[in-house]
Amino acid sequence: MEIVSKQEGKAQVLLVKGRMDAVTAPEFEEYVNSCTAKGATAFVVDLGGLEYISSAGLRSILASAKKLKALNGKILFCGLQGMVKEVFDISGFASMFSVFPTAQDALQKV
Amino acid sequence: MDRLALPAVLESMGAFQEFVTGKLERAGAAPLVCTRVEMVLEELLTNIIYYAYPNGEGEIALDCGVKDGALRIRITDSGVPFNMLDKPDPDTTLSVDERAIGGLGIFLVREVMDEVRYERKNDTNVLHLTLSLQ
Known part of the structure; x- marks a missing residue:
C-alpha cells in the first residue's frame, strides 16, 4: 500500500494505492494519526488506486473515523471502484460515510 | 482437488491466495472474482493464524478445485x-x-461465497466453501 498526501485548501487529500490487507492496513490509521498530530482534521480519502481491501482495512478506516469524530474532524471518501466498492457496499461503509465520485466533488463538501 | 499445506503464519497468506487464484484464472474467472476470493481467504486464514494454535506452531491445509462450474475450497x-x-x-x-x-x-465471507460450512472432524477444524462461477 502507498499513501500520497496533498493539501487542498483546508483538507488533506490522501491518495491510497495498492492493497489494504491484514499486514498493511494499520499503516492507514498510523498515517491519519500522524496528520492529526500536525493539526489536520479534514480528510478526503481517494481510493481510486486501491485494488484490494479486507476487513482489516475497514477496521483501520473505522478506527481513524472514530478518532476524527472525537476531534470534530471529517473524513470523506471518493474514487471507490471494483471490489473496494463492493466491500464498502456490503459492510454498510458506503452509507455510513460520505462517499463521492471524485476528489473534486468531495472537496466541495469539506 | 489439489492440496497446499503451509505453516499457520501470515507469511503463508500470499502463497495460499496465489494457489487458489491460479486455479480461478485457469478456469477463466474474471479478475474481480479472483480479488473477492483473495479477500475471503484472508479473512478465514487470519482467523486460523491468530486463534487456532494458542500454544505454539501449526499448519493449515488448503484443498481447492474447480469442478462443474464451481470453485470448491x-x-x-x-x-x-x-x-x-x-x-x-x-x-x-x-x-x-x-x-x-x-x-x-x-460477514464479508458469507456475502461473497455461496456456501460456507464448518465441521469438527477427527480433531480438526474444517471449513467448506463453494462459489459458483457461472
Missing part, C-alpha cells in the same frame, strides 16, 4: 476446536459512533 487446521462462523452478523446500519471495531470479516 476446504481449509483444515488441527488447532483448538473453533467455529469462527458461529457469531452473529454485525448491524451494518449503525453510525460511526455506534459501530464496534471489527467483526466484519466473516
